[in-house]
Amino acid sequence: MRTVHAADLLRLTLDDEPRAGLAVLVAGDRVEAVASPEELAEAYPGVRVRRWSGTLGPALVHDGPLPEAPTPRERVHALFRLGVAAVLDAHVADPALRAAAVRNEVAVLPGARPATLVVGGRADLAVFDADGSCRATVVAGRLVHRRA
Known part of the structure; x- marks a missing residue:
């Protein structure tokens, strides 16, 4: 659509x-x-x-640690409230956090790039x-x- x-x-x-x-x-x-x-x-x-x-x-590329929240899903959704659609690979090393990012189609980038x-x-x-x-x-x- x-x-x-x-x-x-x-x-x-x-x-x-x-x-x-x-x-x-x-x-x-x-x-x-x-x-x-x-x-x-x-x-x-x-x-x-x-x-x-x-x-x-x-949308923005987040280049730091994800915001603190009780669950990986909530940490990813906190990014959405900031206008973020991509994160750097280094900041989603935790498997549960990476899975939440991938599930929500957040782009995981090897390095910073201009939005x-x-x-x-x-x-x-x-x-x-x-x-x-x-x-x-x-x-x-x-x-x-x-x-x-």
Whole structure:
């Protein structure tokens, strides 16, 4: 199923200047297109559209120990509340923690890399408010966190 994620602003990298008038089309676990919400809705009639206030862009790569929580699952879900979709291999060495990350489709990376949103790439997205708090996180095309 395809979903258009549209927000007030969009950035393709964390350093990009945010731009208005663009949205992301997600198909499965991939970014299929970046265009205006109107163009995407016209090209894909009946597509589900999720509208967010804030700035949509690539989800973050967490480069430290995972937040403390009672269970490995809760530690992974704490990342989603931060807008994270990838962690470094060194920080999920515990088998239970790694299994929770893999089960939730968190990307486990051998080293740090810049967070980018690219057509054909994995659909790891996050929406942030002006104060930097995370409004929503999409991991491999699945909405895993949404703040009311």
